[in-house]
Amino acid sequence: xxxxxxxxxxxxxxxxxxxxxxxxxxxxxxxxxxxxxxxxxxxxxxxxxxxxxxxxxxxxxxxxxxxxxxxxxxxxxxxxxxxxxxxxxxxxxxxxxxxxxxxxxxxxxxxxxxxxxxxxxxxxxxxxxxxxxxxxxxxxxxxxxxxxxxxxxxxxxxxxxxxxxxxxxxxxxxxxxxxxxxxxxxxxxxxxxxxxxxxxxxxxxxxxxxxxxxxxxxxxxxxxxxxxxxxxxxxxxxxxxxxxxxxxxxxxxxxxxxxxxxxxxxxxxxxxxxxxxxxxxxxxxx
Amino acid sequence: xxxxxxxxxxxxxxxxxxxxxxxxxxxxxxxxxxxxxxxxxxxxxxxxxxxxxxxxxxxxxxxxxxxxxxxxxxxxxxxxxxxxxxxxxxxxxxxxxxxxxxxxxxxxxxxxxxxxxxxxxxxxxxxxxxxxxxxxxxxxxxxxxxxxxxxxxxxxxxxxxxxxxxxxxxxxxxxxxxxxxxxxxxxxxxxxxxxxxxxxxxxxxxxxxxxxxxxxxxxxxxxxxxxxxxxxxxxxxxxxxxxxxxxxxxxxxxx
Numbered sequence: 098x099x100x101x102x103x104x105x106x107x108x109x110x111x112x113x114x115x116x117x118x119x120x121x122x123x124x125x126x127x128x129x130x131x132x133x134x135x136x137x138x139x140x141x142x143x144x145x146x147x148x149x150x151x152x153x154x155x156x157x158x159x160x161x162x163x164x165x166x167x168x169x170x171x172x173x174x175x176x177x178x179x180x181x182x183x184x185x186x187x188x189x190x191x192x193x194x195x196x197x198x199x200x201x202x203x204x205x206x207x208x209x210x211x212x213x214x215x216x217x218x219x220x221x222x223x224x225x226x227x228x229x230x231x232x233x234x235x236x237x238x239x240x241x242x243x244x245x246x247x248x249x250x251x252x253x254x255x256x257x258x259x260x261x262x263x264x265x266x267x268x269x270x271x272x273x274x275x276x277x278x279x280x281x282x283x284x285x286x287x288x289x290x291x292x293x294x295x296x297x298x299x300x301x302x303x304x305x306x307x308x309x310x311x312x313x314x315x316x317x318x319x320x321x322x323x324x325x326x327x328x329x330x331x332x333x334x335x336x337x338x339x340x341x342x343x344x345x346x347x348x349x350x351x352x353x354x355x356x357x358x359x360x361x362x363x364x365x366x367x368x369x370x371x372x373x374x375x376x377x378x379x380x381x382x383x
Numbered sequence: 384x385x386x387x388x389x390x391x392x393x394x395x396x397x398x399x400x401x402x403x404x405x406x407x408x409x410x411x412x413x414x415x416x417x418x419x420x421x422x423x424x425x426x427x428x429x430x431x432x433x434x435x436x437x438x439x440x441x442x443x444x445x446x447x448x449x450x451x452x453x454x455x456x457x458x459x460x461x462x463x464x465x466x467x468x469x470x471x472x473x474x475x476x477x478x479x480x481x482x483x484x485x486x487x488x489x490x491x492x493x494x495x496x497x498x499x500x501x502x503x504x505x506x507x508x509x510x511x512x513x514x515x516x517x518x519x520x521x522x523x524x525x526x527x528x529x530x531x532x533x534x535x536x537x538x539x540x541x542x543x544x545x546x547x548x549x550x551x552x553x554x555x556x557x558x559x560x561x562x563x564x565x566x567x568x569x570x571x572x573x574x575x576x577x578x579x580x581x582x583x584x585x586x587x588x589x590x591x592x593x594x595x596x597x598x599x600x601x602x603x604x605x606x607x608x609x610x611x612x613x614x615x616x617x618x619x620x621x622x623x624x625x626x627x628x629x630x631x632x633x634x635x636x637x638x
Contacts, residue, residue, distance in 0.1 A: 110634055111632075161635075162635075165635040168472060169471075169472075170468055170471055170472065170633075170635045171633055171634060171635045172630065172631050172633075186630075188471065190474040193472065193473060193474040194474055196472070197472070198468070198472050200468060203465060203466060203468060203469075204466070204469070205468065205469035205472070206469070219473070222473050222474060222475050223473070223474065
């Protein structure tokens, strides 16, 4: 069963440009120069129920924009999209109850409250049974090893502790589709490992459909069973994660598990090599 | 949630609910004392010195409650910074989410801070109709829906503009003038006086304060409920339009 389907999905942003300096600032005050930037080029994609899809690309490649369109945070500029049978941007209540998005670089719980209060508030927002919900968040906190921090104001927690709380908040209503945008970004190795282990267990137990973006190939290799490479707003590779990893490491001699991996370079080398051989995976012609 | 959040910041709450209105009320009562002393008259516009002192005292406390600075800034910031994503992704409306917080917080501020003008009126013998207090409180809470709806419209501007905070200052200052925060509306010249008395803005200060101090009666309060209701509907429609259109241009990272 297809959970996500899109055809010709595209997104453009209007941006304001001005040259440096005081005079240009004055000119810009009266006459704004704007331009349209294409973040996602027309994209066709289907994702099936229970699949864990890793979305990988360089900064500005269009990963987060794609995720935001799938989750309904932003309107597409063109094309068609269906997630769980809904048009995400309409943000119907039945749709929102079945999905969750975790943006690694943005706090989604309430900054001034202890996480436990935020979870109680989310319990009411999602209309969950209070006892079951509390047992659920206590269990998740136990597994993420952060029970002691549940009653501390969110703003006083470390980045790793905050991220664990964000994960609990995003799983509280047991979503069918989970969008994870760089869930381990900026975390130390120990916190990254804890979160990866936790997510692996969670996926095995609950079988949600997940779209995961990350700069860390370890996240993708451990969790995803399908890989999408995105470059300059276009999906350029759609295939098996293990296959791509071994090909990149053994044939192309690239260390793509390094934190400094330049995915634009990886993709470039990959296709440079591929142009002279039969392709692996299923490159998209969108 | 608003009450829980505010109780985390005790000093900020005390300043907002008690200290600020005491300071501004002191300035305005001194001003009215000076005016009456300079005039040498016992009455102005049909009301005596005590009536104006009572008005100045109540007006500052009521206007603190009926003005939205903090939550409007928060709403603007949420859209401007993209933190609104946390609400957009949940089955709750942004308008209702902030309305419940705003009302919860303002109810707490009103109940605590209105004790001060009540006490002063008793101590100094200023005119006050104590039995009207519950009705006045209910009326103020109803007016807050209008205030929040206006703030919602201002917050929606953050979808289109990167820095829309200046609108809050301009709007609140204009409302203070239109609500009779410093000078009772019955002292304004015609036709401005009639226009403002029939607008929902009068319900921000003049109507509840006049009702408590005996300047206006129940008939006037009823008329104000109608004008506030019309205001909520009209501004609500504008807000709905700005919100829907704003979401279409929203980039998920702010304006």
